[in-house]
Amino acid sequence: MIGRWRKRLSGESEKPLPIQMESQGKMFRGSARNRILITMGVFFAFYAVIGVRLVQFGLEEPPASGAPASRVTASRPDIVDRNGEVLATDIKTFSLFGEPRRIVDADEAIEKLMTVLPDLNYEQTYRRLKSGTGFVWLRRQLSPRQQAEIMALGIPGIGFRTEKKRFYPGSSTASHVLGLVNIDNKGISGMEKYIDAQGLADLQESGLALPENLEPFKLSMDLRVQHIVHDELLQAMQRYKAKAAGGVVLNAKTGEVVAMASVPDYDPNNPVNALEKDRMNRVSAGLFEMGSTFKSFTLAMALDSGLVKLTDTFDATRPIRIGRHTIRDFHGKHRVLTVPEVFLYSSNIGTGKMAEVVGIQGHRDYLTKMGLLSRMQTELPEVATPTQPKVWKQIHSLTISFGHGISTTPLQTAVAAAAVINGGKLIHPTFLPRTEEQANYDAVQVMSEKTSREMRYLFRVNVLKGSGRRAEVPGYYVGGKTGTAEKVVNGRYSNDKKFNNFIAAFPINDPEYVVLAFVDEPEPAEGQHSATAGLNSAVMAGNIIRRSAPLLGVKPDFGHDIEPLLVAYQ
Structure with a gap:
């Protein structure tokens, strides 16, 4: 050992040393390779675990959402007119919901949503997203x-549910007849509500209301005529600067409502103003004193009683005075x-004296028989109940004879008028x-x-020579009666505010349709100094007949008119 150290100190080399260094290099290289292999193994194992977990996550069912499952019971049948034209149908829409438990940052989520939905209520939405519940509706x-733009925002905890939405291709054209559905596609008014009452609601609850199983629901309406009526009413409101207008076209032989509209109305696709008072359906749900159109029923009553003949006369020289009334x-x-x-x-005195001939009780019974004093029977839910005096006295009978003192709906008036001219059948x-045939059965x-x-x-005479002249349509033999009723304001009849209407029937020699406008x-219209029914509502009825008669299949006839008039004109 001492000799070995001496040799190292003297600078002499020892032969075994290179062998030892080579051995040490091999050991170093071996340990480095092992470390690399171990490191690679660790990485491979780590990524293998990640890959396995990703596969597992891919195979697992997604976590249950708080959103309710889509309901096929929300489907509704299409509503079509008599010619098969679609009036209402279902379309697919998307509803936005949030899962507050999965919302990371409510403020950020709302700010992003408001870039697509600027009218979103911030405070309300914030409370919902911070509620901690499993599910909340947002819109x-x-x-x-809108769905695509919100999805592009990539907000965690935000999702969509596919739902049904009711769509009305005609917009406001037939809104009062078709009615409305609520946010869950349930009928709440009009024929939509009627359809639910006929069993659709039960089918929806039982899950049987599948779209493929729902047949279209056909109405008696004609969309073409409905558009004409709606258009004429809008023009009349503008022309006469009126508060409202309405009209109905009724088949006199079957009782089918071919068209019915009331304006102002609303768009059922966006019914934000549907509940405003002025947008009510005045045709079936509005009550009005109908004025002189009621004289049609008074004369029919007098003639049908047998106590009055067409050739009789009545003294209208002086007013009728009863108590404090004249x-x-x-x-x-x-x-x-x-x-x-x-x-x-349109003599008030003459019709009042005819009512006196029949008597108070006979007068009341007759109007009841004509369906003018009780609630009308029809499918439309929005139907008003007429008003009348609790106790009929002589003054009531006199004023009711010319359309004041009781209020009824325009649709009821049109139905009673149809009975007057169709041979006496109330349908x-x-x-x-x-x-x-079905109509005659009932x-x-x-x-x-x-x-x-x-x-x-008498109807035809009035259009030829009386107040209904502006309702005449050559070739269609229009007959009718005007009604100009003073409205009650603060308990008294107003000279300035009137409710004007006109009942028309055509062709009057064999009536097929009744029109009430x-x-x-x-x-007063431009260039006129008065606003009586003959100057406005008669014009409206004539325009409706002129435009719709060809579409209804009524052929014009330019032959001879009715028999010579019996009236001695002054």
């Missing part, structure tokens, strides 16, 4: 574009009038298709055919 019924004619002739003249000149109105004979024939004659609180 129902979004468009596909009944005058608007444009009095101050002479004796024949029955046709009473109708032609309850329907919004569903009905044949003439019809009630409320007057003789002879009386109905005489009333058709009204305008509420009209002003």
Whole structure:
């Protein structure tokens, strides 16, 4: 050992040393390779675990969401008109929901959502997203574009549910007839509500209301005629600067409602103003004193009673005075009038005296029989109940004879007018298709055919020579009666505010359709100094007939008119 150290100190090398260093290098290289292999193994194992977990996550069911499952029970049948044109249908829409437990940053989520939905209520949405519940609605019924833009935001805890939304291609054209559905696609008004009551709601609850199982629901309406009526009403409101207007086209032989509209109305696709008072359905849910159109029923009553003949006369020289009340004619002739003249000149005195001939109880019974004093029977839920005096006295009978003192709906008035001119058959109105045979099965004979024939004659006389001249449509033999009623304001009749209406029937020699048009609180049209029914509602009815008669299949006839008039005109 000492010798070995000496050799090292003297600088002499020892032969075994290179062998030892080579051995040490091999050991170093071996340990480095092992470390690399171990490191690689660790990495491979780590990524293998990640890969396995990713596969497991991919195979696992997604975590349950708090969102309710989609419900096929929300489906509704299409509503179509008598020609198969779609009036209402379901479309797919998307509703936005949030899962507060999965929301990372509520403020950030809301700020992002408001870039797509700027009208989103910040405070309300914040409370919902911080509620800690499993599910909250944020916005129902979004468009596909809104859904795509929100999805692109990539907000955790935000999702969509596919739902059904009701879509009305005609917008406001038939809104009061079709009605509305709520956010869950349940009918809440109009024919939508009626459809639910006929069993759709039960099918939805049982899960059987599948779209492929729902047949289209057909109405009696004609979309083409409905558009005409709606268009004429809008023009009339503008032309006469009126508060409202309405109209109905009724099949006189079947009772089918072919068209019905009331304006102002609303868009059922966005019914934000549907509950405003002025947008109510005035045709079936509005009550009005109908004015002189009621004289049609008074004359029909008098003639049908047998106590009055078409050739009789009534003295209209002086007003009728009863107690503190005085009944005058608007444009009095101050002479004796024949029955046709009473109708032609719309004499309050003459019709009042006819009511006296029949008697108070007979008058009330007759109007009840005509369906004018009780709630109308039809499918539409929005139907008002007429008002009348609790106790009928002589003054009531006199004023009711010319349309003041009771309030009824325009649709009821049109139905009663149909009975007056169709041969005396009272047919309850329907919004569903009905044949003439089906209508006759349930019809009630409320007057003789002879009386109905005489009333058709009087209707035609009034259009040819009376206040209904502006409703005449060449070739269609229009007959009708005007009604200008003063409205009650603060308990008294107003000279300035009127409810004007016109009842028309065509062709009057064999009536197929009844048209009633009204305008509420009209002003004189440009170039006119008055706003009576003959100057506005008669024009509206004539325009509706002119545009719709060809579409309804009524052929014009330019032959001979009705028999020579019996009236001696002054």
